[in-house]
Amino acid sequence: MAAETETETIEREATGEQKGEQERNRGPLERWVGDSISDPGRAYKPMFWLVTIFFLFTTLFPFYWLLMVALTPEGQLQDVWLTPNGFNPGVFIEVFEILPFHRYMFNSFVIATVATVIVLLVASLAGYVFGRLSFPGKGPLMLLVLLVSFFPPAAFFIPLNDLFNTQISILEPVLSDGSIYNTPYALIIPLSAIFMPLAIFILTTFYSQIPDGLEDAARVEGTTRLGALFRVIIPLSAPGVATAGVLTFIGVYNEFFFSFLMTDGQPQSWAPILDGILGYQGQYQTLYNAMAAASIIGVLPMAILVVVAQEKIVSGLTAGGLKE
Amino acid sequence: MATERDRGRLAPVVDWMENLSEAAYAYLLLIPSFGLLALVAFYPLISTFWMSLLEDQTRGAEPLGGFVGLENYINILTGDARLARQFVDIGFTGSFPFVELGVGFFQQALFVTLAFAILNVLFTTLIGFGQALVLDKDFRGRRWVRVAVIIPWAVPIVIQGMIFYLIFQPTVGFGADLMSWLGLFGSDPLASSQDSFFIILIADVWKTSAFMALLILAGLQSVDRSLYDVAKVSGASTWQRFKFITFPLVLPALLVAMLFRTMDAMRVYGLIESTAGCTTVPSLTCMVVEAMFGGTRIFGTAAAVAFMTAAIIGVFISVYIVKFRDQEGGVY
Numbered sequence: 001m002a003a004e005t006e007t008e009t010i011e012r013e014a015t016g017e018q019k020g021e022q023e024r025n026r027g028p029l030e031r032w033v034g035d036s037i038s039d040p041g042r043a044y045k046p047m048f049w050l051v052t053i054f055f056l057f058t059t060l061f062p063f064y065w066l067l068m069v070a071l072t073p074e075g076q077l078q079d080v081w082l083t084p085n086g087f088n089p090g091v092f093i094e095v096f097e098i099l100p101f102h103r104y105m106f107n108s109f110v111i112a113t114v115a116t117v118i119v120l121l122v123a124s125l126a127g128y129v130f131g132r133l134s135f136p137g138k139g140p141l142m143l144l145v146l147l148v149s150f151f152p153p154a155a156f157f158i159p160l161n162d163l164f165n166t167q168i169s170i171l172e173p174v175l176s177d178g179s180i181y182n183t184p185y186a187l188i189i190p191l192s193a194i195f196m197p198l199a200i201f202i203l204t205t206f207y208s209q210i211p212d213g214l215e216d217a218a219r220v221e222g223t224t225r226l227g228a229l230f231r232v233i234i235p236l237s238a239p240g241v242a243t244a245g246v247l248t249f250i251g252v253y254n255e256f257f258f259s260f261l262m263t264d265g266q267p268q269s270w271a272p273i274l275d276g277i278l279g280y281q282g283q284y285q286t287l288y289n290a291m292a293a294a295s296i297i298g299v300l301p302m303a304i305l306v307v308v309a310q311e312k313i314v315s316g317l318t319a320g321g322l323k324e
Numbered sequence: 325m326a327t328e329r330d331r332g333r334l335a336p337v338v339d340w341m342e343n344l345s346e347a348a349y350a351y352l353l354l355i356p357s358f359g360l361l362a363l364v365a366f367y368p369l370i371s372t373f374w375m376s377l378l379e380d381q382t383r384g385a386e387p388l389g390g391f392v393g394l395e396n397y398i399n400i401l402t403g404d405a406r407l408a409r410q411f412v413d414i415g416f417t418g419s420f421p422f423v424e425l426g427v428g429f430f431q432q433a434l435f436v437t438l439a440f441a442i443l444n445v446l447f448t449t450l451i452g453f454g455q456a457l458v459l460d461k462d463f464r465g466r467r468w469v470r471v472a473v474i475i476p477w478a479v480p481i482v483i484q485g486m487i488f489y490l491i492f493q494p495t496v497g498f499g500a501d502l503m504s505w506l507g508l509f510g511s512d513p514l515a516s517s518q519d520s521f522f523i524i525l526i527a528d529v530w531k532t533s534a535f536m537a538l539l540i541l542a543g544l545q546s547v548d549r550s551l552y553d554v555a556k557v558s559g560a561s562t563w564q565r566f567k568f569i570t571f572p573l574v575l576p577a578l579l580v581a582m583l584f585r586t587m588d589a590m591r592v593y594g595l596i597e598s599t600a601g602c603t604t605v606p607s608l609t610c611m612v613v614e615a616m617f618g619g620t621r622i623f624g625t626a627a628a629v630a631f632m633t634a635a636i637i638g639v640f641i642s643v644y645i646v647k648f649r650d651q652e653g654g655v656y
Contacts, residue, residue: 193364
């Protein structure tokens with residue numbers, strides 16, 4: 001910064017005599033525009049901040065409005081604009097009194113964590129295969145993975161629901177009545193499968209971009225085939241892996257269709273956060289303020305956690321990485 | 325050496341894996357993913373496909389009737405199916421433009437879905453790219469800007485729907501008044517198919533731009549920074565640096581993001597259900613869900629609509645698949 005201003009002053013002194021004459025006749029904006037034309041680098045910074053502020057405003061405004069809805073006391077929800085109608089911060093405590101919302105959050109957190117771990121492990125193997133190995137049938141198999149994402153979730157639902165409600169005698173020692181319905185697996189299994197194609201494609205793209213030489217070097221050093229994947233390929237693709245993880249975690253945490261239908265909606269049967277939020281919809285009235293407060297409570301910590309974790313992962317793994 | 329640590333009880337397995345041919349090793353590593361997909365996706369899909377070939381049975385104990393072949397599919401295309409909204413409703417005329425819409429453009433599932441997907445992918449790509457470029461810069465507070473950009477993606481669909489429903493609800497929110505004052509929307513936008521279409525488009529672009537931004541950002545972070553230094557030294561302008569370094573290197577990640585965004589947009593349902601409702605803005609998935617859970621017991625037709633949706637998505641997606649093949653040929 002100091003160096004920059006110094007050079008600026010020097011420049012200004014050099015051209016001072018002609019400039020001084022002009023500057024007296026120009027407004028500050030005009031002067032800024034003139035300077036920017038002669039040196040585009042100067043225009044870049046304010047434009048950058050302008051764009052950033054624009055994005056911040058558009059992404060955060062609906063969220064801000066949601067907060068206003070949450071703070072508006074029940075029954076006064078009319079023409080909410082920039083301020084709430086009344087002030088009721090107690091709603092953030094009320095939501096836990098109406099429903100055990102923390103239990104729903106816990107359920108969702110467990111389901112999303114387990115599903116993300118499964119997806120990253122399984123999709124890493126598949127992404128490695130599709131991105132780095134050549135074998136007969138590669139194209140058709142990739143297409144088969146993609147095919148899953150063509151179908152609306154409803155297309156899977158009826159057969160899966162039958163399957164999960166079937167009592168399977170081998171499972172009886174593990175699950176109370178031998179059926180998967182109302183257990184965390186009823187969500188973890190289908191959601192892992194549904195978010196897996198995305199993760200496979202992301203990881204395929206990133207793994208295929210790692211230069212062959214790095215993997216070969218590790219193999220020459222005596223690393224096993226799997227070791228090369230986990231010690232070389234995955235760490236070097238950290239931004240891709242972390243992004244696949246974030247997208248899967250948040251995706252599972254907020255999934256709509258299966259979350260709604262695969263449990264009976266009770267917190268003790270591993271119903272996710274979605275059922276908690278919908279729980280504020282009564283038969284006769286909907287507590288919009290509670291729904292809004294609950295979603296802020298449910299979303300905000302998760303988003304922060306995910307972002308902080310992601311930055312840690314990316315900087316931790318790529319710190320020692322180098323490109324060929 | 326690393327191998328020594330791995331030796332022990334696992335030694336025979338490791339040796340066996342080391343000696344597999346490349347193809348055999350590839351198939352081995354694909355077993356977990358395809359096992360999971362077979363259980364959760366392929367088996368239910370085959371079962372649903374069989375349903376789509378059976379007759380609807382609206383009465384009686386059995387949910388489905390006898391085998392009717394492709395009749396359900398033909399009924400849907402000709403408009404004879406018992407669906408609340410038509411899949412597509414066009415007639416052909418002798419004069420220009422030779423086609424005639426039976427009902428409004430925004431009330432036909434096929435057109436609504438295609439228009440939604442194209443506009444959605446266009447806007448999310450542009451906005452997502454902008455957000456990713458901002459987040460790729462090093463500045464104070466970047467972590468918090470990143471949280472802000474990701475937050476919409478973390479909002480559950482029910483809540484996303486609720487926010488935009490309330491904003492455009494004439495008594496609660498300000499959106500309806502504002503937009504009708506600007507002359508863009510009617511006085512009750514959520515009751516009009518056209519206005520609701522745009523509300524849903526805005527709501528979805530708001531939420532899913534973050535998805536694009538994150539994937540493109542991951543692509544940007546993997547770009548070797550020294551390339552930019554080389555370009556700077558050779559006197560490349562900012563635009564040239566973007567065009568010749570950033571864009572080609574981000575393109576693979578961008579294509580994956582656009583591919584999945586397209587498929588997601590074409591399956592839009594939860595957002596519509598929680599804002600304007602499926603009768604106002606019928607999407608293809610809306611039709612599947614209404615037919616399957618609407619209480620009319622037209623399970624065969626529902627399954628057939630699901631497969632037709634998949635077929636349409638497949639046709640639409642083939643564009644990307646051709647692109648992927650080009651990439652593959654170009655890069656390697």
